[in-house]
Amino acid sequence: MSFTERTLYEIINWVRDSVFSEIYADKKGFLQSLNPRIKFIAFLCLLVSVVCVRSLQVILFFLLFSLLLVYFSKIPFKFYLTRVLIFIPIFTGIVAFPSIFNIFQQNKGRPLIVLYNFGYTVNFPFLKPFSTIEITEEGVYWALTFVLRVTVSVSLTVLLILTTKWPSLLSSLSSIRTPETFIFILHMTYRYIFLLATLVSNMLFSRKSRIVGKETAIKSWKLNANIIGALFLKSHDMSENIYLAMLSRGFNGQVSRSMINVKERQMKEGNIKSYLFLIATVIFCATILLKEALM
Amino acid sequence: MKKASNLWKEKTALLELKGVCYSYPDGTEALNNIDLTIYRGEKVAVIGPNGAGKTTLLKILDGLVLPTKGVAKIFGMPLNKKILNSKKMYNVRKRLGFVFQDPDVELFSATVWDDIAFGPLHLNLSHKEIDKRVEETLKLLNIENLKDKHPYNLSGGEKRKAAIAAVLSVDPEVLLLDEPTADLDPRSKAEVIDIINELNKTGKTIVTATQDMDIVPELADRVYVLNKELMAEGTPKEIFSDIEMLKRNNLEVPEVMKLFEVLKCFGYDYTRLPLSINEAIKVLTETIETEGGHIHLHIHEHTHEEIKKLKGKYNHHS
Numbered sequence A: 001m002s003f004t005e006r007t008l009y010e011i012i013n014w015v016r017d018s019v020f021s022e023i024y025a026d027k028k029g030f031l032q033s034l035n036p037r038i039k040f041i042a043f044l045c046l047l048v049s050v051v052c053v054r055s056l057q058v059i060l061f062f063l064l065f066s067l068l069l070v071y072f073s074k075i076p077f078k079f080y081l082t083r084v085l086i087f088i089p090i091f092t093g094i095v096a097f098p099s100i101f102n103i104f105q106q107n108k109g110r111p112l113i114v115l116y117n118f119g120y121t122v123n124f125p126f127l128k129p130f131s132t133i134e135i136t137e138e139g140v141y142w143a144l145t146f147v148l149r150v151t152v153s154v155s156l157t158v159l160l161i162l163t164t165k166w167p168s169l170l171s172s173l174s175s176i177r178t179p180e181t182f183i184f185i186l187h188m189t190y191r192y193i194f195l196l197a198t199l200v201s202n203m204l205f206s207r208k209s210r211i212v213g214k215e216t217a218i219k220s221w222k223l224n225a226n227i228i229g230a231l232f233l234k235s236h237d238m239s240e241n242i243y244l245a246m247l248s249r250g251f252n253g254q255v256s257r258s259m260i261n262v263k264e265r266q267m268k269e270g271n272i273k274s275y276l277f278l279i280a281t282v283i284f285c286a287t288i289l290l291k292e293a294l295m
Numbered sequence B: 001m002k003k004a005s006n007l008w009k010e011k012t013a014l015l016e017l018k019g020v021c022y023s024y025p026d027g028t029e030a031l032n033n034i035d036l037t038i039y040r041g042e043k044v045a046v047i048g049p050n051g052a053g054k055t056t057l058l059k060i061l062d063g064l065v066l067p068t069k070g071v072a073k074i075f076g077m078p079l080n081k082k083i084l085n086s087k088k089m090y091n092v093r094k095r096l097g098f099v100f101q102d103p104d105v106e107l108f109s110a111t112v113w114d115d116i117a118f119g120p121l122h123l124n125l126s127h128k129e130i131d132k133r134v135e136e137t138l139k140l141l142n143i144e145n146l147k148d149k150h151p152y153n154l155s156g157g158e159k160r161k162a163a164i165a166a167v168l169s170v171d172p173e174v175l176l177l178d179e180p181t182a183d184l185d186p187r188s189k190a191e192v193i194d195i196i197n198e199l200n201k202t203g204k205t206i207v208t209a210t211q212d213m214d215i216v217p218e219l220a221d222r223v224y225v226l227n228k229e230l231m232a233e234g235t236p237k238e239i240f241s242d243i244e245m246l247k248r249n250n251l252e253v254p255e256v257m258k259l260f261e262v263l264k265c266f267g268y269d270y271t272r273l274p275l276s277i278n279e280a281i282k283v284l285t286e287t288i289e290t291e292g293g294h295i296h297l298h299i300h301e302h303t304h305e306e307i308k309k310l311k312g313k314y315n316h317h318s
């Protein structure tokens, strides 16, 4: 199997084990014991704060906080570190990488390393005129903050998803007045994306088992195109049938709140622990934001 | 029960197709000139090979798609584009239940409970009543343990049962079942067959599309053989006697029937040919009771020859 295929296969398996089979949501940890709705609001506070803060050190604080939550929620550290804290920084790092160079920056920064000095001003389309290529201090700082901010946000989101059952998450969304249609679409995506992902991985496998010897690149791409085509047809076919199945059971085109989750059995009335956690989170976020604003 | 059999005698036509043709938008011709009637209270099976148009036929019977040619009447009302998109259709569909072939299509909610509640919710029932209906349906199919599970974490057979439950909770008069016993283990299969028969006894009309010939005698009083066109219609006994027709349409007879024909070659002269296990038990009991407590099997001069003939008769490869 090629690298991409192996990666794809691994990702699908990982998503199945961690998200869809809800092994972590079933563990008896701290976050799992909270009322989903209150937990959801607390996480919303955390996420908004992470997006708002500017300094690197403060974001590190949030990272620490999320790691503490990971620990107390009985999510294996090794798993969390490798899947979230390595993959996400690598991907965002690639995106943020160009911004450390002066040529992609709006304002002039202090040079950290000068890579090349032209000695004259270069005019390049879409870029500001420059005479040197250098890595700037501000650029590095900005890129680091960006990577860290994304990592912390994603890790908080993953934490919320891992420790909450899907129906509870949906009704939490609904309780903060998210439009029902949006929740419905979100749910449908969640419900079927995995099915289609499994389909792709099965197709890759069956193809591998049929091919003897080495594939030429062109042939391989042709087969990939076939798989994409089959996937498209399959999803089209399914969506049509799902709609018919809904119609057949009395659906009248109206997405109602009760339809998404009639019985919120996981919604125990707010226990004290959940409220305490919410209060603690709000205080934590407020102090940090205030302090930063005053500095 | 008495009421149900009376109703059947009246022979009220519930679903009627006249000269129905259907082609998919890509030009595939799925059905051609179908005339078919489903009467109140009966059990009908539609059998046919892969791609014969069974699913398409059920979709038309459920009022989900319109025939491209011909007339489909549901509860006496001829369907057209206008009616199909009108409010009237909700009341019609309430009385019809369609269990799709692919349970993943049927189970689109977050949990099995929600899926079963989906239908009742759209009947404008009170929450208490919805609760009651869901619990009853869960119990009926013996899947109470699955109610909080997500559809993607279910096994194939569990999905199938949950999908049937999701349709049954609407409490329709007519049940259209597309391969209801596919990927079920033997015990679940027997359970589902029992449930369907039980529902039929309470007056529900059952239409089953299937390729599993073994369940046909138990699930049908009347059988339609479909292969784009209707090839035959009759009681299971009539249909399974016409081996040439079945072979032409890539179909088989129930295994029990084959076995009894084998027994005949060994000298067992049965009074009638059983189509299902239940009938086989009856036939065997009858013979044993009338013939002094045993059945005599032996190899006689024609046994080998007859077996060879029998094999040729059912062979699909030739």
Ligand SMILES: Nc1ncnc2c1ncn2[C@@H]1O[C@H](COP(=O)(O)OP(=O)(O)OP(=O)(O)O)[C@@H](O)[C@H]1O
Binding pocket: A237, B024, B025, B026, B028, B029, B030, B048, B049, B050, B051, B052, B053, B054, B055, B056, B057, B101, B211
């Ligand atoms: N959405 C579609 N678009 C185009 N052709 C279709 C579509 N669905 C089915 N067909 C074609 O219509 C014909 C009848 O299909 P149908 O699904 O009704 O058969 P079936 O008897 O249910 O088969 P199976 O036993 O495999 O379920 C087949 O030739 C099939 O390829």
Ligand SMILES: [Mg+2]
Binding pocket: B054, B055, B056, B101, B178
């Ligand atoms: Mg079918």
